[in-house]
Amino acid sequence: MPKPVQQPPFWYQVLLALILPLYRLRVWQRSRTQADYQNEVIERFQIAKTVKNTRAIWIHAVSVGETNAAQPVIEHFLKQGQPVLVTNTTRTGQARAKALFDQNYPELFEAVFLPVDTVGLMQQFLQRYQPRLFILIETELWPNALAQTRQAGIPSILLNARLSARSAKGYGKFGRLTHPMLAQLSCIAAQDQATAQRFIELGADAKKVVVTGSVKFDIQPPNHLLEHAEQLKQQWQLGNRPVLIAASTHEPEEAQILAQFPKVLAQFPSAVLIMVPRHPERFERVAQLIQQNGFGLFQRSQQQEIQAETQVYLADSMGELWLWYALASMAFVGGSFSATGGHNPLEPVRLGVPVVMGPHIFNFKVIVEQLMQAYALTQVDNAEALAQVWLNWLQQPEQARQAGLAGLQVMQANQGALDRQLGLVKKLLNE
Template identity: 45%
Template sequence: MNRHLYTLLLHLLLPIIVLRLFWRAWRAPAYGRRIGERFAFGLPPMRQGGIWVHAVSLGESIAAAPLIRELLARYPHLPITVTSMTPTGSERIQALFGERIQHCYLPYDLPWACTRFFRHVQPRLAVIMETELWPNHIHQCAKHGVPAALANARLSERSARGYARFHKLTAPMLADLSLIAAQTHVEAERFRQLGARDSCVQVTGSIKFDLSVDAELPRRATALRQEWSATERPVWIAASTHAGEDEVVLAAHRRLLADYPQALLILVPRHPERFVAVFDLCQREGFSTVRRSRGDAVTAQTTVLLGDTLGELLFLYALADLAFVGGSLVENGGHNLLEPAALGKPLLSGPHLFNFLEIAAQLSAANDLLEVSDAEMLYQHLANLFGEPDRAQQMAAGGLAVLQANQGSLERLLVGLERLLARE
């Protein structure tokens, strides 16, 4: 399939795309706002001639934050435009940067919408986070001679097989990229085999290793645990959970309470539209649950704190002693393991980590990652770690060592982007 056939199919599917958008708006009202932007109508006023950064959703927005900060510092004369495609990503970007950046949703990959968006922004450089590749948007960049970079690029074996099935579409798209800053040598080779120009592929590592934690964060967490009278309570977090994982987590927590009656679980669903359903699940299962969004006090009787707020995940990690990272008991590919590692938390996850294979391998080699496949295994590891604090500290130290050994990716990426801007 080439780009023209892809575009025809996209137009034929447009009614389904619109229906799906309204269905998502029904489930999560935030999707019903600013719909025009998704078709490049009603875009906010923007200064032109700057750097456009695309971070599709919440995870990519968090990963992109250090890059955006550096771009703002290094190029104060250039407007920075940040696009996303989900309300959570949009809210996170606006909360972090406010009026320091320009922001809108990225329009769907329809040629007429791409053209309107490109004329509105007229960037000097496009930076796309991770693997969010859209053929018509990238074609617009190539058509106007604007260098496009894929930053923090990752490509799992499964995704590479999917790209290969549509070689006539994906190979020209990858060849149009001016820089692919791959996280690993294996992923760099996958991009080359799929059609990326060899001279444009570099291994820079993952900028997620360059995470810096505000020193005030652990102090705030300690103060809040003191306020809860929970400094001696065993506290663990299950973060970024998906449908099908919450039941496993709660079953493990029920077992843990038999050994540690004062144990507290901080449960953080990945998607806001699931907050109410997960709260109802906790109550049906008989757990004394409070919602973080309501500011309810955590008492000695509270067994579950539902983390139903946005932009607080790092703080919630800081509150816990141990961290389970979700999206890994189901075949989602996992989520960022480095955030809790940077806060010195021993890590647990499910076996499905294909989006973070290299990071997971390094953390496992440093003895800071335990994989579990069910509630019983999760309970056993939690109970063992709470019973062996020295081992938990050793695990945490191993994770911090991995983080420190891999830092520097952001600077390597910025050097590559500076080269593209100078060439432009």
Template identity: 40%
Template sequence: MLSLSRLAYTALLTLLSPWAKKRMAREKVNEFSERQRAGHLSPFEKPVIWAHCASMGEVLAAEPLLKALQERHPTKQLVVTTMTATGAAQVRQRLPEARHYLIPLDLPWNTQRFVKTLKPLVGIIFETEIWPNLIHSCHQAGVPLIIANGRLSPKAFTAYKKIRPLMADALKKITYLAAKSDEDAERFIALGFPKGRVEVTGSIKYDLQLPSDFQQQLAALKEKLTIGERPVWIAASTHEGEDAPLLAAHQQVLAQQPNALLILVPRHPQRFDAVAKLIEDKGLSLARRSLEEPINATTQVYLGDTLGEMLLLYALADLAFVAGSLEPIGGHNLLEPAAVGVPVITGPHLQNFSEVADILRQADSLKEVKRAEELPLLLEQLWADKMVCQVMTNAALAVVEANKGAMNKQLTLVESLLP
């Protein structure tokens, strides 16, 4: 039976569904994408462990936990859903034995169809994906759910407070919350999550695992690209509004270091062509990763317009600027460049990674700028002082190592829900 809050939510989402479907169409994965958004799946021969990761960042964070589940439960089928095409690409690359589907639009007839076919033994929802009808359909079918690496930024908390009855109705149907911090746990509880079902486990993002052949992949890529000894910096996971000031900063860098190279990686694939045109309009020499164009002595910008290669691209650089932080996006994962030994720089908007940023600051392993115009001077200073860069790198690696362990705690919680 629909609660009043969920009835109102469903009615509103039904009215908005043409717009929602149009937005979702931009995240097309294959010819079955539209059917998947309606909850249509292929049947399964094995019992299913289901995990939902919104996008690329969540898949990368979830990878250690999901691989551990695959290894420890070989008779089960891992099914991973994502909201985005970038997340789908990461699932295919990093979890090839898993089956991937796009998450259905959160309407009762879609979610009931999805859960009825999936029949999961357990559902693992990563970070902040609260879909009331999907959660209710799982609850009706007796599927235990856990929010893993539970994260609720101050901005998201403020928004969810406005619809607290709807959130409370959904959250009380979730079996466990594995929160990444005390602050996140308190926000979930304030929205109505039962306090007795909350465990603060730390962030699973510290348990990021590099592929066993990562160094071989990196060496092969360096040899293929012939970057040489030139100064290289990367601006990764950029959003609209960030590319132009970052390219302007690179032009200032080039005035001092004519052989400098910027690796520019837009966050969303639908922006790749637009960013390539922007680079050319700025008069900068461009090579595109997707076209396997070589980097030569005159290349000034290398566009990382592929999916699933972020860690490799980070490792190519001397210095890493993590975007989504110049505009009020909330930042992206600061631990990825840290894990591959590259000094980390970020902008001022870090509400999605405030706890990680605080820990890195305390270890003196994070540099911050308020605007892109400050980057050229900072880059020059870091390139000139190898000792500072090494200290930053060592401190960041120590932070990553010291904060590992959340994965094992969350694995224990998930396994406690399996029959």
């Protein structure tokens, strides 16, 4: 006889009821001035009346990082002709998912916002879409989503699971909420042994926890974006210009890097810096910073090109990060000066691009350490040191090339997690 579903504690439902009106007001206010927020209002609070496919594989990826991690998993099922439904909780994550798959799989792929985690909305969502399987990526767990999925008899799996010591401590403070969530999961595929142990200590069944490695080592850049990058290299005449990228940046990283970039230009005047802020709501602020630092403003959103006189280019678009990395000679991966914990360095590494990160890398600690041991990634304390590393690589291009090759070797040595995790997914589908 199956065990009864453990429901989230009553206080969680009360808290949701109190927060929901405020959250809805916030999103609604944005939807009045920005047209692309209107769909978000419907998907988060009402559930769309029409769906593209039922009986799809449902994959929840919070934002850009999780969407990137899910990319090979999504692509695997789409290539098999299996419909895939992706939910995100951020606009950047949804834009990335659509950029990767909308064009090539218009009939099989659908991306919507995850509804607010109330019992009623989750029940409506499951009734409409009737997914075969619920796959969560990395960390984010929603109590009612997991409870209602389990109630409906739909298996669930946490893929590419990662849990830092700090996050585990936070989950541990809410045991009455955490224990039921972990109990609903059919399987947890952990990136490493430390993560697996943290989940077990939080109450996960040790029999359900499997160490598979990180699927991020199996990521592949979309061919159409690589082809576009080659076109832009020729169109924008970047073949002989150093292209530096500051990707997924946060406040105050842009200001710090812009202040140091003239040191690079003094020795390499043809260099161009591509700035890719992490969040679209900061695009306007970064545009102001570029002008305040004395640079001309060239913007992707205005369909402007990198020209001979362009020194800084603002990539204020969504879903094109692979494109910018493919143009880069070297990269800084943001969120690592700002104490955000850093973003995924494996995307530029996969393209043979040497990488620099700041001191705050706890989101990708194990991966960064592997790359540093192989001399594929350089860690610095501040933007001044970043500019010096860039100058060293520009002065010694063979050193930069070797760092890029070392990164590719790390990628190759750690591949295989995708097959292991897909094996767990197939087992659940068969059961």
